Amino acid sequence: MTVNPAPPPVDALLLDLDDTLYDVPAMKAQVAANIQAYMVKYLGVPQEEVYDLCFKCYMQYGTTMAGLVAQGYKIDADHWHAEVHHSLQYEQYLRWDAKLRSMLQRIPLPKYIFTNADRKHARICLDLLGVADCFQGVVAFEDVQAAAAARGWARHGRPVVCKPEHQAYLLALEATGLHPARTGWFDDSTRNVAAGKRLGMFTVLVGRIGVEGAGADVQLASIHDMPAALPWLFEGGEERGPARGAAEAEPCEPCCTAPALAAA
Numbered sequence: 001m002t003v004n005p006a007p008p009p010v011d012a013l014l015l016d017l018d019d020t021l022y023d024v025p026a027m028k029a030q031v032a033a034n035i036q037a038y039m040v041k042y043l044g045v046p047q048e049e050v051y052d053l054c055f056k057c058y059m060q061y062g063t064t065m066a067g068l069v070a071q072g073y074k075i076d077a078d079h080w081h082a083e084v085h086h087s088l089q090y091e092q093y094l095r096w097d098a099k100l101r102s103m104l105q106r107i108p109l110p111k112y113i114f115t116n117a118d119r120k121h122a123r124i125c126l127d128l129l130g131v132a133d134c135f136q137g138v139v140a141f142e143d144v145q146a147a148a149a150a151r152g153w154a155r156h157g158r159p160v161v162c163k164p165e166h167q168a169y170l171l172a173l174e175a176t177g178l179h180p181a182r183t184g185w186f187d188d189s190t191r192n193v194a195a196g197k198r199l200g201m202f203t204v205l206v207g208r209i210g211v212e213g214a215g216a217d218v219q220l221a222s223i224h225d226m227p228a229a230l231p232w233l234f235e236g237g238e239e240r241g242p243a244r245g246a247a248e249a250e251p252c253e254p255c256c257t258a259p260a261l262a263a264a
Contacts, residue, residue, distance in 0.1 A: 007232035008202045008217070012178050013107065016163075016187040017115040017122055020206045021100065021223055022129060027093035034084045035064055042083075043073050063116050066160035077118070077141065085121040094128035099224055104134040106227075106234045113138040114172045116162045139172040147171040163187075164195040173199075184233070186223070190214040204230070 015021065019028065035054065039045040045053060057067020069075055104111060112135055115122050119140040126132035141162070148154045148161035148171060161168050173180060185196035188207040194215030197203045205216035206223050218229055227234055 009182050010109070010184040010202050010233070011182045012110045012112070013184045013186065014112050014114050014172065014176065014178060016192065017113050017125060018117060019188040020186055021131070022094060022097070022125070023207060023222065024093045027088065030088060031084060034087060038080065038083050043068065061158070062162045062164055066162050069160050070158050081118040081121065081141070085117060090124050090128055094125060096128070096130040098130070101130050101134060103224065103226060104131055109233065110136045112136055112176045112178070115140055118142060137176060139175050143175055144168050144171050147175065164189070164191045166195065169195060169199055
């Protein structure tokens with residue numbers, strides 16, 4: 001008889017939104033095209049430089065916008081979000097996910113969204129997926145920036161505070177009233193997962209499995225694998241975890257993985 005280890009003392013869940021609650025490559029590609037188009041149209045970045053600048057900003061600052069602002073580009077955050085996300089034809093990409101909704105409803109713990117995107121984008125996505133009422137709250141871009149500014153954390157050289165920065169997690173935990181040692185953190189990015197792990201969270205990497213050095217306690221091929229891999233989160237259920245697969249590389253922000261701007 002195999003004795004399973006005792007589950008961690010998790011009493012709340014904090015989950016990323018994009019590419020974690022849903023996986024829609026076509027939507028990710030369109031967001032990437034929108035980011036690249038914004039950089040050319042509104043910031044005057046030469047088209048041939050867009051990809052490399054996107055990648056540099058993402059790697060050094062967490063998101064393309066954070067990196068662009070840090071490097072001196074003047075960006076109105078509301079305008080950026082309107083052009084990059086709100087212009088999406090969301091209904092083409094997202095559908096009611098009955099399986100996801102049922103799964104979340106079975107977890108008898110408070111659940112919160114923590115996203116680098118803005119609140120309007122989060123609301124639209126959650127509504128279309130049919131899971132908005134499964135969460136006790138959303139910590140979005142506006143919330144983190146306002147709290148960071150109030151504490152003087154939005155500093156010169158790094159004015160946009162976002163995942164995977166340590167301060168962003170502290171602000172999200174404060175906003176939700178969660179304790180890191182008792183929080184389960186779900187994200188599709190290895191560095192975002194690792195940042196949560198450094199704070200003492202129980203961490204789950206979503207979207208890839210078999211990734212070495214990911215800093216994750218559990219790796220899921222899909223968010224829908226939660227009942228099998230984490231049965232202790234649910235009311236009943238004795239499912240076993242999914243098989244592990246081959247390692248894959250860390251995905252970049254959509255801007256860095258999209259087709260060239262000319263093809264958009």
